[in-house]
Amino acid sequence: MSVPDTSLRKPAVSIAARQALPARRPGRWIATAVVLVLAAMFAHTLVVNPNFQWSVVGHYFGTSLVLSGLLRTVEITVISMLVGIVLGALIAVMRLSSTAVVAGAGWAYVWIFRSVPLLVQLLVWYNLAALYPKLSIGIPFGPAFLHVDANHAITPFVAAVLGLGLHEAAYMAEIIRGGILGVDAGQSEAAEALGMSRMLTLRRVVLPQALRLIIPPTGNETISTLKGSSLVSVLSMADLLYSVQIVYSRTFQTIPLLLVACLWYLVVTSVLGVGQYYLERYVGRGNSRSGRGARPRGSGLVSLLRLRAPRRGTSLAVGTR
Protein backbone atom coordinates (compact mmCIF):
# COMPACT_ATOMS: atom_id res chain seq x y z
CA MET A 1 0.00 0.00 0.00
CA SER A 2 2.83 2.40 0.72
CA VAL A 3 4.05 2.22 -2.85
CA PRO A 4 1.07 3.25 -5.00
CA ASP A 5 0.40 1.07 -7.96
CA THR A 6 0.61 3.37 -10.97
CA SER A 7 -1.89 1.31 -12.96
CA LEU A 8 -4.58 2.17 -10.39
CA ARG A 9 -3.96 5.86 -10.94
CA LYS A 10 -4.86 5.72 -14.58
CA PRO A 11 -8.28 7.33 -14.94
CA ALA A 12 -8.96 5.35 -18.13
CA VAL A 13 -10.93 2.65 -16.29
CA SER A 14 -13.70 3.86 -14.02
CA ILE A 15 -14.20 2.26 -10.61
CA ALA A 16 -17.59 0.86 -11.60
CA ALA A 17 -16.09 -0.92 -14.56
CA ARG A 18 -13.54 -2.59 -12.29
CA GLN A 19 -16.15 -4.02 -9.94
CA ALA A 20 -16.16 -7.82 -9.54
CA LEU A 21 -19.72 -9.07 -9.88
CA PRO A 22 -21.16 -12.27 -8.36
CA ALA A 23 -22.45 -15.06 -10.60
CA ARG A 24 -26.03 -14.73 -11.84
CA ARG A 25 -28.30 -17.20 -10.09
CA PRO A 26 -31.69 -17.37 -11.88
CA GLY A 27 -32.58 -20.52 -9.90
CA ARG A 28 -32.82 -18.42 -6.76
CA TRP A 29 -35.46 -16.18 -8.27
CA ILE A 30 -37.53 -19.16 -9.43
CA ALA A 31 -37.29 -20.88 -6.05
CA THR A 32 -38.21 -17.68 -4.25
CA ALA A 33 -41.22 -17.16 -6.50
CA VAL A 34 -42.47 -20.73 -5.97
CA VAL A 35 -42.16 -20.47 -2.19
CA LEU A 36 -43.87 -17.08 -2.10
CA VAL A 37 -46.80 -18.33 -4.19
CA LEU A 38 -47.27 -21.36 -1.95
CA ALA A 39 -47.08 -19.15 1.14
CA ALA A 40 -49.68 -16.80 -0.32
CA MET A 41 -51.99 -19.74 -1.07
CA PHE A 42 -51.63 -20.96 2.51
CA ALA A 43 -52.29 -17.53 3.99
CA HIS A 44 -55.27 -17.13 1.70
CA THR A 45 -56.91 -20.38 2.73
CA LEU A 46 -56.37 -19.56 6.42
CA VAL A 47 -58.42 -16.43 5.93
CA VAL A 48 -60.99 -17.60 3.44
CA ASN A 49 -61.90 -21.08 4.69
CA PRO A 50 -64.64 -20.55 7.33
CA ASN A 51 -64.12 -24.03 8.79
CA PHE A 52 -61.08 -22.77 10.68
CA GLN A 53 -63.50 -20.80 12.85
CA TRP A 54 -60.86 -18.39 14.08
CA SER A 55 -63.34 -16.69 16.37
CA VAL A 56 -63.79 -19.99 18.23
CA VAL A 57 -60.02 -20.39 18.37
CA GLY A 58 -59.73 -16.92 19.86
CA HIS A 59 -62.50 -17.62 22.33
CA TYR A 60 -60.94 -20.74 23.80
CA PHE A 61 -57.27 -19.79 23.46
CA GLY A 62 -57.06 -18.15 26.88
CA THR A 63 -59.76 -20.01 28.81
CA SER A 64 -58.80 -21.34 32.22
CA LEU A 65 -59.54 -24.93 31.15
CA VAL A 66 -57.06 -24.70 28.28
CA LEU A 67 -54.52 -22.83 30.37
CA SER A 68 -54.65 -25.37 33.19
CA GLY A 69 -54.18 -28.11 30.58
CA LEU A 70 -51.19 -26.22 29.21
CA LEU A 71 -49.78 -25.90 32.71
CA ARG A 72 -50.18 -29.66 33.23
CA THR A 73 -48.41 -30.35 29.93
CA VAL A 74 -45.50 -28.09 30.86
CA GLU A 75 -45.36 -29.60 34.34
CA ILE A 76 -45.24 -33.17 33.02
CA THR A 77 -42.61 -32.19 30.44
CA VAL A 78 -40.34 -30.52 33.00
CA ILE A 79 -40.56 -33.32 35.59
CA SER A 80 -40.13 -36.04 32.95
CA MET A 81 -37.08 -34.30 31.52
CA LEU A 82 -35.58 -33.97 35.00
CA VAL A 83 -36.14 -37.68 35.61
CA GLY A 84 -34.75 -38.42 32.15
CA ILE A 85 -31.62 -36.31 32.57
CA VAL A 86 -30.72 -37.50 36.08
CA LEU A 87 -31.42 -41.16 35.37
CA GLY A 88 -29.89 -40.83 31.90
CA ALA A 89 -26.65 -39.46 33.36
CA LEU A 90 -26.53 -42.38 35.79
CA ILE A 91 -27.10 -44.90 33.01
CA ALA A 92 -24.53 -43.18 30.78
CA VAL A 93 -21.91 -43.52 33.53
CA MET A 94 -22.98 -47.16 34.00
CA ARG A 95 -22.54 -47.85 30.30
CA LEU A 96 -19.05 -46.37 30.45
CA SER A 97 -18.13 -48.50 33.48
CA SER A 98 -15.26 -50.94 33.08
CA THR A 99 -17.26 -53.48 35.11
CA ALA A 100 -18.95 -55.65 32.52
CA VAL A 101 -22.11 -56.42 34.51
CA VAL A 102 -22.71 -52.76 35.32
CA ALA A 103 -22.10 -51.70 31.71
CA GLY A 104 -24.37 -54.54 30.57
CA ALA A 105 -27.17 -53.42 32.87
CA GLY A 106 -26.95 -49.91 31.42
CA TRP A 107 -27.06 -51.33 27.93
CA ALA A 108 -30.09 -53.51 28.77
CA TYR A 109 -31.97 -50.51 30.16
CA VAL A 110 -31.42 -48.52 26.99
CA TRP A 111 -32.31 -51.52 24.87
CA ILE A 112 -35.66 -52.12 26.60
CA PHE A 113 -36.85 -48.56 27.14
CA ARG A 114 -35.88 -47.43 23.68
CA SER A 115 -37.50 -50.41 22.01
CA VAL A 116 -41.00 -50.34 23.55
CA PRO A 117 -43.24 -47.58 22.15
CA LEU A 118 -43.94 -44.73 24.55
CA LEU A 119 -47.70 -45.24 24.41
CA VAL A 120 -47.29 -48.90 25.39
CA GLN A 121 -44.97 -47.94 28.26
CA LEU A 122 -47.48 -45.41 29.55
CA LEU A 123 -50.24 -48.04 29.54
CA VAL A 124 -48.02 -50.57 31.31
CA TRP A 125 -47.17 -48.13 34.10
CA TYR A 126 -50.80 -47.10 34.41
CA ASN A 127 -51.81 -50.73 34.83
CA LEU A 128 -48.93 -51.68 37.11
CA ALA A 129 -51.33 -52.55 39.91
CA ALA A 130 -52.53 -55.55 37.91
CA LEU A 131 -48.96 -56.88 37.93
CA TYR A 132 -47.89 -55.85 41.44
CA PRO A 133 -50.89 -55.00 43.65
CA LYS A 134 -48.53 -54.18 46.51
CA LEU A 135 -45.25 -52.31 46.23
CA SER A 136 -42.82 -52.79 49.13
CA ILE A 137 -39.40 -51.62 50.19
CA GLY A 138 -37.20 -53.97 52.20
CA ILE A 139 -34.25 -56.35 52.14
CA PRO A 140 -33.95 -58.29 48.86
CA PHE A 141 -35.57 -61.72 49.36
CA GLY A 142 -36.00 -60.72 53.04
CA PRO A 143 -38.55 -58.81 55.12
CA ALA A 144 -40.13 -55.63 53.83
CA PHE A 145 -40.42 -52.42 55.83
CA LEU A 146 -42.90 -50.44 53.79
CA HIS A 147 -45.93 -51.49 51.80
CA VAL A 148 -47.81 -49.29 49.37
CA ASP A 149 -50.99 -50.12 47.54
CA ALA A 150 -50.06 -49.82 43.85
CA ASN A 151 -53.53 -48.59 42.92
CA HIS A 152 -53.05 -45.58 45.17
CA ALA A 153 -49.39 -44.99 44.40
CA ILE A 154 -49.67 -45.06 40.61
CA THR A 155 -51.94 -42.13 39.89
CA PRO A 156 -52.29 -41.06 36.24
CA PHE A 157 -49.78 -38.31 36.95
CA VAL A 158 -47.22 -40.74 38.41
CA ALA A 159 -47.78 -43.11 35.50
CA ALA A 160 -47.29 -40.25 33.05
CA VAL A 161 -44.06 -39.05 34.66
CA LEU A 162 -42.73 -42.61 35.04
CA GLY A 163 -43.55 -43.51 31.46
CA LEU A 164 -42.20 -40.33 29.87
CA GLY A 165 -39.23 -40.01 32.27
CA LEU A 166 -37.99 -43.60 32.03
CA HIS A 167 -38.42 -43.60 28.26
CA GLU A 168 -36.57 -40.31 28.04
CA ALA A 169 -33.77 -41.59 30.29
CA ALA A 170 -32.87 -44.19 27.68
CA TYR A 171 -32.39 -41.50 25.02
CA MET A 172 -30.65 -39.08 27.38
CA ALA A 173 -28.27 -41.85 28.45
CA GLU A 174 -27.11 -42.23 24.87
CA ILE A 175 -26.82 -38.47 24.38
CA ILE A 176 -24.82 -38.00 27.58
CA ARG A 177 -22.62 -40.99 26.84
CA GLY A 178 -21.90 -39.57 23.40
CA GLY A 179 -21.09 -36.19 24.95
CA ILE A 180 -18.66 -37.70 27.45
CA LEU A 181 -16.96 -39.78 24.75
CA GLY A 182 -16.78 -36.67 22.59
CA VAL A 183 -14.43 -34.94 25.04
CA ASP A 184 -10.82 -35.62 24.15
CA ALA A 185 -9.29 -38.32 26.37
CA GLY A 186 -6.30 -36.03 26.91
CA GLN A 187 -8.50 -33.79 29.06
CA SER A 188 -9.15 -36.46 31.68
CA GLU A 189 -5.55 -37.65 31.48
CA ALA A 190 -4.31 -34.14 32.21
CA ALA A 191 -6.74 -33.88 35.13
CA GLU A 192 -5.72 -37.24 36.53
CA ALA A 193 -2.04 -36.40 36.10
CA LEU A 194 -2.70 -33.37 38.31
CA GLY A 195 -3.97 -35.69 41.02
CA MET A 196 -7.68 -35.04 40.48
CA SER A 197 -9.90 -37.97 41.42
CA ARG A 198 -12.14 -39.59 38.83
CA MET A 199 -15.28 -37.97 40.23
CA LEU A 200 -13.63 -34.55 40.31
CA THR A 201 -12.33 -35.05 36.78
CA LEU A 202 -15.79 -35.99 35.53
CA ARG A 203 -17.49 -33.13 37.36
CA ARG A 204 -15.00 -30.32 36.76
CA VAL A 205 -13.34 -31.20 33.46
CA VAL A 206 -15.29 -33.70 31.36
CA LEU A 207 -18.96 -32.83 31.97
CA PRO A 208 -18.60 -29.05 31.46
CA GLN A 209 -17.06 -29.72 28.06
CA ALA A 210 -19.46 -32.56 27.24
CA LEU A 211 -22.34 -30.11 27.79
CA ARG A 212 -21.52 -28.39 24.52
CA LEU A 213 -22.30 -31.69 22.79
CA ILE A 214 -25.17 -32.64 25.09
CA ILE A 215 -27.26 -29.43 25.06
CA PRO A 216 -28.39 -29.31 21.40
CA PRO A 217 -29.83 -32.85 21.28
CA THR A 218 -31.29 -32.33 24.77
CA GLY A 219 -33.22 -29.38 23.36
CA ASN A 220 -34.65 -31.71 20.74
CA GLU A 221 -35.49 -34.25 23.43
CA THR A 222 -37.32 -31.61 25.49
CA ILE A 223 -39.44 -30.70 22.48
CA SER A 224 -40.01 -34.35 21.75
CA THR A 225 -41.08 -34.98 25.36
CA LEU A 226 -43.40 -31.98 25.20
CA LYS A 227 -45.11 -33.47 22.22
CA GLY A 228 -44.95 -37.00 23.62
CA SER A 229 -46.77 -35.74 26.70
CA SER A 230 -49.91 -35.45 24.58
CA LEU A 231 -50.06 -39.25 24.73
CA VAL A 232 -50.97 -39.05 28.43
CA SER A 233 -54.44 -38.00 27.32
CA VAL A 234 -55.09 -41.75 27.06
CA LEU A 235 -54.61 -41.94 30.85
CA SER A 236 -57.37 -39.33 31.25
CA MET A 237 -54.75 -36.80 32.34
CA ALA A 238 -56.07 -33.29 31.78
CA ASP A 239 -53.11 -32.10 29.74
CA LEU A 240 -53.37 -29.59 26.91
CA LEU A 241 -54.68 -32.07 24.33
CA TYR A 242 -57.13 -33.75 26.73
CA SER A 243 -58.47 -30.35 27.80
CA VAL A 244 -59.37 -29.30 24.26
CA GLN A 245 -60.79 -32.77 23.67
CA ILE A 246 -63.11 -32.23 26.65
CA VAL A 247 -64.38 -29.07 25.00
CA TYR A 248 -64.87 -30.33 21.47
CA SER A 249 -66.54 -33.56 22.59
CA ARG A 250 -69.18 -31.23 23.99
CA THR A 251 -69.31 -28.51 21.31
CA PHE A 252 -68.19 -30.53 18.24
CA GLN A 253 -65.89 -27.65 17.25
CA THR A 254 -63.09 -30.14 16.68
CA ILE A 255 -60.86 -28.25 14.27
CA PRO A 256 -60.71 -24.87 16.03
CA LEU A 257 -59.99 -26.54 19.36
CA LEU A 258 -57.25 -28.70 17.89
CA LEU A 259 -55.88 -25.45 16.47
CA VAL A 260 -55.85 -24.00 19.98
CA ALA A 261 -53.70 -26.95 21.07
CA CYS A 262 -51.46 -26.60 17.97
CA LEU A 263 -50.87 -22.92 18.61
CA TRP A 264 -49.98 -23.50 22.26
CA TYR A 265 -47.58 -26.31 21.36
CA LEU A 266 -46.00 -23.92 18.82
CA VAL A 267 -45.67 -21.20 21.44
CA VAL A 268 -44.03 -23.46 24.03
CA THR A 269 -41.69 -25.01 21.44
CA SER A 270 -40.65 -21.53 20.28
CA VAL A 271 -39.91 -20.44 23.83
CA LEU A 272 -37.84 -23.59 24.31
CA GLY A 273 -35.98 -22.83 21.09
CA VAL A 274 -35.00 -19.36 22.25
CA GLY A 275 -33.89 -20.75 25.62
CA GLN A 276 -31.82 -23.36 23.87
CA TYR A 277 -30.13 -20.70 21.75
CA TYR A 278 -28.89 -18.81 24.80
CA LEU A 279 -27.93 -21.99 26.64
CA GLU A 280 -25.89 -23.15 23.66
CA ARG A 281 -24.20 -19.80 23.46
CA TYR A 282 -23.34 -20.04 27.14
CA VAL A 283 -21.84 -23.55 27.06
CA GLY A 284 -20.13 -22.80 23.74
CA ARG A 285 -17.93 -20.17 25.37
CA GLY A 286 -14.24 -20.96 25.21
CA ASN A 287 -14.85 -22.61 21.91
CA SER A 288 -14.15 -19.65 19.71
CA ARG A 289 -11.00 -17.68 19.23
CA SER A 290 -12.76 -14.44 20.06
CA GLY A 291 -13.32 -15.81 23.54
CA ARG A 292 -16.98 -14.90 23.57
CA GLY A 293 -19.53 -17.61 23.05
CA ALA A 294 -19.72 -18.91 19.53
CA ARG A 295 -23.10 -18.39 17.97
CA PRO A 296 -24.63 -21.84 17.61
CA ARG A 297 -25.14 -22.69 14.00
CA GLY A 298 -28.38 -23.75 12.37
CA SER A 299 -30.58 -23.01 15.35
CA GLY A 300 -33.63 -22.80 13.11
CA LEU A 301 -35.96 -20.34 14.76
CA VAL A 302 -33.30 -17.89 15.77
CA SER A 303 -31.58 -17.87 12.42
CA LEU A 304 -34.98 -17.04 10.97
CA LEU A 305 -35.23 -14.14 13.37
CA ARG A 306 -31.80 -12.88 12.47
CA LEU A 307 -31.84 -12.78 8.73
CA ARG A 308 -28.52 -11.43 7.59
CA ALA A 309 -28.12 -8.82 4.92
CA PRO A 310 -27.92 -10.63 1.58
CA ARG A 311 -24.37 -11.15 0.44
CA ARG A 312 -24.99 -9.94 -3.09
CA GLY A 313 -25.27 -6.38 -1.83
CA THR A 314 -21.60 -6.18 -0.97
CA SER A 315 -19.20 -5.37 -3.72
CA LEU A 316 -15.45 -5.62 -3.63
CA ALA A 317 -13.78 -2.48 -2.42
CA VAL A 318 -11.61 -1.09 -5.13
CA GLY A 319 -8.20 -0.06 -3.95
CA THR A 320 -7.67 2.10 -0.90
CA ARG A 321 -7.41 5.74 -1.57
Add this chain to the structure above:
Amino acid sequence: MTRDTPPERSGPMVSVDGVHKAFGPIEVLRGVTLSARAGEVVCLIGPSGSGKSTLLRCINHLEHIDGGEITVDGQLVGYRRQPDGRLRERTPREVAHRRTQIGMVFQQFNLFGHLTVLQNVIEAPTRVRKVDRKEATAQALALLDRVGLGDKCDARPRQLSGGQQQRVAIARALAMHPTVMLFDEPTSALDPELVGEVLDVMRGLAGEGMTMIVATHEMGFAHEVADQVVFLDGGVIVESGPPKQVLDQPARQRTRQFLASISDRAPGDGATAAVRP
Protein backbone atom coordinates in the same frame (compact mmCIF):
# COMPACT_ATOMS: atom_id res chain seq x y z
CA MET B 1 10.54 -21.52 42.27
CA THR B 2 13.00 -23.35 44.44
CA ARG B 3 12.59 -26.96 45.25
CA ASP B 4 12.77 -27.86 48.90
CA THR B 5 14.52 -31.17 48.52
CA PRO B 6 16.98 -32.10 51.21
CA PRO B 7 20.47 -31.99 49.79
CA GLU B 8 21.38 -35.36 51.31
CA ARG B 9 19.37 -38.08 49.65
CA SER B 10 19.96 -41.76 49.94
CA GLY B 11 18.17 -43.17 46.88
CA PRO B 12 17.35 -41.86 43.45
CA MET B 13 14.41 -39.50 42.95
CA VAL B 14 12.95 -41.70 40.24
CA SER B 15 13.76 -45.37 39.97
CA VAL B 16 12.47 -47.62 37.22
CA ASP B 17 13.42 -51.23 37.76
CA GLY B 18 12.87 -54.00 35.23
CA VAL B 19 9.53 -52.64 34.04
CA HIS B 20 7.47 -54.68 31.62
CA LYS B 21 4.36 -53.39 29.90
CA ALA B 22 2.30 -54.92 27.12
CA PHE B 23 -0.78 -53.69 25.27
CA GLY B 24 -2.45 -56.97 24.39
CA PRO B 25 0.09 -59.05 22.51
CA ILE B 26 2.43 -56.11 21.87
CA GLU B 27 5.21 -55.73 24.40
CA VAL B 28 5.96 -52.03 24.62
CA LEU B 29 8.42 -52.11 27.51
CA ARG B 30 10.60 -55.17 27.92
CA GLY B 31 12.51 -54.80 31.15
CA VAL B 32 13.43 -51.12 31.36
CA THR B 33 15.70 -50.00 34.19
CA LEU B 34 16.82 -46.46 34.78
CA SER B 35 17.12 -43.98 37.60
CA ALA B 36 17.29 -40.24 38.03
CA ARG B 37 18.88 -38.53 41.01
CA ALA B 38 17.28 -35.44 42.48
CA GLY B 39 17.91 -32.47 40.22
CA GLU B 40 18.93 -34.61 37.28
CA VAL B 41 17.56 -34.18 33.76
CA VAL B 42 17.09 -37.44 31.87
CA CYS B 43 16.26 -37.25 28.17
CA LEU B 44 14.56 -40.25 26.58
CA ILE B 45 15.25 -40.49 22.88
CA GLY B 46 14.30 -43.09 20.35
CA PRO B 47 12.10 -43.69 17.32
CA SER B 48 8.33 -43.42 17.68
CA GLY B 49 6.93 -46.62 19.12
CA SER B 50 10.09 -47.25 21.10
CA GLY B 51 8.25 -46.92 24.41
CA LYS B 52 9.28 -43.41 25.53
CA SER B 53 5.75 -42.15 26.10
CA THR B 54 4.59 -45.39 27.66
CA LEU B 55 7.49 -45.30 30.10
CA LEU B 56 6.59 -41.76 31.17
CA ARG B 57 2.92 -42.69 31.52
CA CYS B 58 3.89 -45.68 33.67
CA ILE B 59 5.89 -43.45 36.01
CA ASN B 60 2.79 -41.50 37.08
CA HIS B 61 0.59 -44.56 36.68
CA LEU B 62 -1.52 -43.35 33.77
CA GLU B 63 -0.73 -46.90 32.60
CA HIS B 64 -0.41 -49.86 34.95
CA ILE B 65 2.67 -52.04 34.59
CA ASP B 66 2.82 -55.79 34.15
CA GLY B 67 6.07 -56.38 36.02
CA GLY B 68 8.99 -54.66 37.72
CA GLU B 69 8.56 -51.63 39.92
CA ILE B 70 8.71 -47.84 39.79
CA THR B 71 9.37 -45.56 42.74
CA VAL B 72 9.31 -41.78 42.97
CA ASP B 73 11.03 -40.25 45.97
CA GLY B 74 11.46 -43.73 47.39
CA GLN B 75 7.75 -44.60 47.24
CA LEU B 76 5.84 -46.86 44.90
CA VAL B 77 3.39 -44.79 42.85
CA GLY B 78 0.53 -46.96 41.66
CA TYR B 79 1.11 -49.95 43.90
CA ARG B 80 1.68 -51.12 47.44
CA ARG B 81 3.65 -54.17 48.46
CA GLN B 82 1.65 -57.12 49.73
CA PRO B 83 2.98 -59.27 52.59
CA ASP B 84 3.97 -61.89 50.01
CA GLY B 85 6.21 -59.35 48.29
CA ARG B 86 4.08 -58.90 45.18
CA LEU B 87 2.69 -55.51 44.13
CA ARG B 88 -1.01 -54.75 44.37
CA GLU B 89 -2.50 -51.79 42.52
CA ARG B 90 -3.70 -49.00 44.79
CA THR B 91 -7.22 -47.58 44.71
CA PRO B 92 -7.76 -44.69 42.26
CA ARG B 93 -8.05 -42.29 45.21
CA GLU B 94 -4.65 -43.29 46.60
CA VAL B 95 -3.07 -43.13 43.16
CA ALA B 96 -4.52 -39.65 42.64
CA HIS B 97 -2.97 -38.52 45.91
CA ARG B 98 0.45 -39.83 44.92
CA ARG B 99 0.31 -38.24 41.51
CA THR B 100 0.22 -34.75 43.01
CA GLN B 101 4.01 -34.85 43.46
CA ILE B 102 4.59 -35.79 39.81
CA GLY B 103 3.96 -33.10 37.21
CA MET B 104 3.27 -34.08 33.62
CA VAL B 105 3.34 -32.11 30.39
CA PHE B 106 1.74 -33.62 27.31
CA GLN B 107 2.53 -33.42 23.63
CA GLN B 108 -0.96 -32.05 22.92
CA PHE B 109 -0.90 -29.61 25.92
CA ASN B 110 -4.34 -30.81 27.11
CA LEU B 111 -5.27 -27.51 28.69
CA PHE B 112 -8.86 -27.50 29.97
CA GLY B 113 -10.65 -25.85 27.06
CA HIS B 114 -13.60 -24.47 29.03
CA LEU B 115 -11.44 -22.64 31.57
CA THR B 116 -9.32 -19.52 31.30
CA VAL B 117 -5.54 -19.69 31.60
CA LEU B 118 -5.68 -18.65 35.26
CA GLN B 119 -8.48 -21.11 36.03
CA ASN B 120 -6.44 -23.88 34.39
CA VAL B 121 -3.56 -23.20 36.74
CA ILE B 122 -5.54 -22.87 39.99
CA GLU B 123 -7.98 -25.74 39.35
CA ALA B 124 -5.90 -28.56 40.85
CA PRO B 125 -4.35 -26.57 43.73
CA THR B 126 -7.75 -25.34 44.94
CA ARG B 127 -9.71 -28.55 44.32
CA VAL B 128 -7.10 -31.19 45.18
CA ARG B 129 -4.70 -29.56 47.62
CA LYS B 130 -7.46 -27.31 49.00
CA VAL B 131 -5.26 -24.24 48.80
CA ASP B 132 -7.07 -21.01 49.54
CA ARG B 133 -8.25 -19.45 46.29
CA LYS B 134 -6.51 -16.13 46.88
CA GLU B 135 -3.24 -17.82 47.68
CA ALA B 136 -3.56 -20.14 44.67
CA THR B 137 -4.27 -17.17 42.41
CA ALA B 138 -1.24 -15.25 43.65
CA GLN B 139 0.93 -18.28 43.11
CA ALA B 140 -0.55 -18.91 39.66
CA LEU B 141 0.13 -15.32 38.63
CA ALA B 142 3.75 -15.70 39.71
CA LEU B 143 4.06 -18.95 37.74
CA LEU B 144 2.45 -17.44 34.64
CA ASP B 145 4.79 -14.47 34.89
CA ARG B 146 7.65 -16.86 35.05
CA VAL B 147 6.67 -18.62 31.82
CA GLY B 148 6.16 -15.18 30.26
CA LEU B 149 2.36 -15.23 30.12
CA GLY B 150 1.39 -12.97 32.99
CA ASP B 151 -0.75 -10.92 30.60
CA LYS B 152 -2.77 -13.90 29.33
CA CYS B 153 -4.60 -14.84 32.54
CA ASP B 154 -8.08 -14.31 31.16
CA ALA B 155 -7.43 -15.80 27.74
CA ARG B 156 -8.86 -19.16 26.86
CA PRO B 157 -6.56 -21.90 25.58
CA ARG B 158 -7.89 -21.67 22.03
CA GLN B 159 -6.83 -18.05 21.80
CA LEU B 160 -3.20 -18.94 22.46
CA SER B 161 -0.51 -20.24 20.16
CA GLY B 162 0.76 -23.77 20.69
CA GLY B 163 3.90 -22.53 22.39
CA GLN B 164 1.89 -20.35 24.75
CA GLN B 165 -0.46 -23.22 25.54
CA GLN B 166 2.44 -25.49 26.36
CA ARG B 167 3.96 -22.88 28.66
CA VAL B 168 0.61 -22.59 30.47
CA ALA B 169 0.58 -26.38 30.75
CA ILE B 170 4.01 -26.26 32.39
CA ALA B 171 2.80 -23.57 34.82
CA ARG B 172 -0.27 -25.67 35.57
CA ALA B 173 1.88 -28.69 36.43
CA LEU B 174 4.27 -26.61 38.55
CA ALA B 175 1.36 -25.19 40.56
CA MET B 176 1.07 -28.53 42.35
CA HIS B 177 4.69 -28.23 43.61
CA PRO B 178 5.82 -31.48 42.02
CA THR B 179 9.14 -33.02 42.97
CA VAL B 180 9.49 -34.55 39.51
CA MET B 181 8.39 -33.27 36.11
CA LEU B 182 7.65 -35.59 33.20
CA PHE B 183 7.62 -34.15 29.68
CA ASP B 184 6.09 -36.25 26.91
CA GLU B 185 7.46 -34.81 23.67
CA PRO B 186 6.51 -31.30 24.76
CA THR B 187 7.56 -29.60 21.53
CA SER B 188 6.54 -32.21 18.95
CA ALA B 189 3.16 -30.62 18.23
CA LEU B 190 4.59 -27.11 17.86
CA ASP B 191 5.41 -25.05 14.81
CA PRO B 192 9.20 -24.86 14.50
CA GLU B 193 9.39 -21.18 15.45
CA LEU B 194 7.53 -21.85 18.73
CA VAL B 195 9.78 -24.67 19.95
CA GLY B 196 12.40 -22.33 21.38
CA GLU B 197 10.12 -20.54 23.85
CA VAL B 198 9.04 -23.84 25.43
CA LEU B 199 12.59 -25.20 25.58
CA ASP B 200 13.69 -21.95 27.24
CA VAL B 201 11.19 -22.48 30.04
CA MET B 202 12.34 -26.09 30.45
CA ARG B 203 15.97 -25.00 30.45
CA GLY B 204 15.21 -22.54 33.25
CA LEU B 205 13.43 -25.24 35.21
CA ALA B 206 16.39 -27.59 34.86
CA GLY B 207 18.71 -24.79 35.95
CA GLU B 208 16.74 -24.45 39.15
CA GLY B 209 17.28 -28.06 40.01
CA MET B 210 13.99 -29.69 39.04
CA THR B 211 14.22 -33.42 38.47
CA MET B 212 13.01 -33.90 34.90
CA ILE B 213 12.42 -36.84 32.61
CA VAL B 214 11.91 -35.65 29.06
CA ALA B 215 10.92 -37.68 26.02
CA THR B 216 12.11 -35.58 23.13
CA HIS B 217 13.36 -35.39 19.57
CA GLU B 218 15.22 -32.15 20.30
CA MET B 219 18.78 -33.41 20.24
CA GLY B 220 20.16 -29.91 20.76
CA PHE B 221 18.22 -29.60 24.00
CA ALA B 222 19.25 -33.07 25.13
CA HIS B 223 22.86 -32.30 24.37
CA GLU B 224 22.83 -29.05 26.27
CA VAL B 225 20.61 -29.76 29.27
CA ALA B 226 20.53 -33.51 29.93
CA ASP B 227 22.66 -35.15 32.58
CA GLN B 228 21.74 -38.48 31.12
CA VAL B 229 20.51 -39.50 27.68
CA VAL B 230 18.67 -42.80 27.37
CA PHE B 231 18.17 -44.31 23.93
CA LEU B 232 15.15 -46.61 23.81
CA ASP B 233 14.32 -48.89 20.92
CA GLY B 234 11.74 -51.66 20.77
CA GLY B 235 10.99 -51.37 24.48
CA VAL B 236 14.54 -51.84 25.73
CA ILE B 237 17.29 -49.39 26.61
CA VAL B 238 19.91 -49.74 23.91
CA GLU B 239 22.34 -47.25 25.33
CA SER B 240 22.47 -44.65 28.07
CA GLY B 241 24.95 -42.23 29.56
CA PRO B 242 26.03 -38.60 29.46
CA PRO B 243 24.93 -36.77 26.29
CA LYS B 244 28.49 -36.34 25.07
CA GLN B 245 28.87 -40.08 25.08
CA VAL B 246 25.49 -41.22 23.75
CA LEU B 247 24.96 -38.43 21.22
CA ASP B 248 28.54 -37.80 20.11
CA GLN B 249 30.20 -41.17 20.43
CA PRO B 250 27.45 -43.75 20.50
CA ALA B 251 28.77 -47.23 21.15
CA ARG B 252 25.94 -49.12 19.49
CA GLN B 253 25.23 -49.38 15.80
CA ARG B 254 21.46 -48.94 16.39
CA THR B 255 22.04 -45.63 18.18
CA ARG B 256 24.23 -44.37 15.36
CA GLN B 257 21.55 -45.32 12.82
CA PHE B 258 18.87 -43.48 14.77
CA LEU B 259 20.93 -40.34 15.23
CA ALA B 260 21.84 -40.34 11.55
CA SER B 261 18.19 -40.68 10.52
CA ILE B 262 17.27 -37.74 12.77
CA SER B 263 20.02 -35.50 11.44
CA ASP B 264 18.99 -36.41 7.87
CA ARG B 265 15.49 -35.18 8.51
CA ALA B 266 16.47 -32.03 10.39
CA PRO B 267 19.86 -30.84 9.24
CA GLY B 268 21.64 -28.46 11.57
CA ASP B 269 19.40 -29.40 14.48
CA GLY B 270 20.93 -27.48 17.34
CA ALA B 271 24.29 -28.39 18.74
CA THR B 272 24.02 -32.04 17.85
CA ALA B 273 26.97 -33.37 16.01
CA ALA B 274 25.25 -36.57 15.07
CA VAL B 275 27.84 -39.07 13.97
CA ARG B 276 27.27 -40.37 10.51
CA PRO B 277 28.27 -43.98 10.03
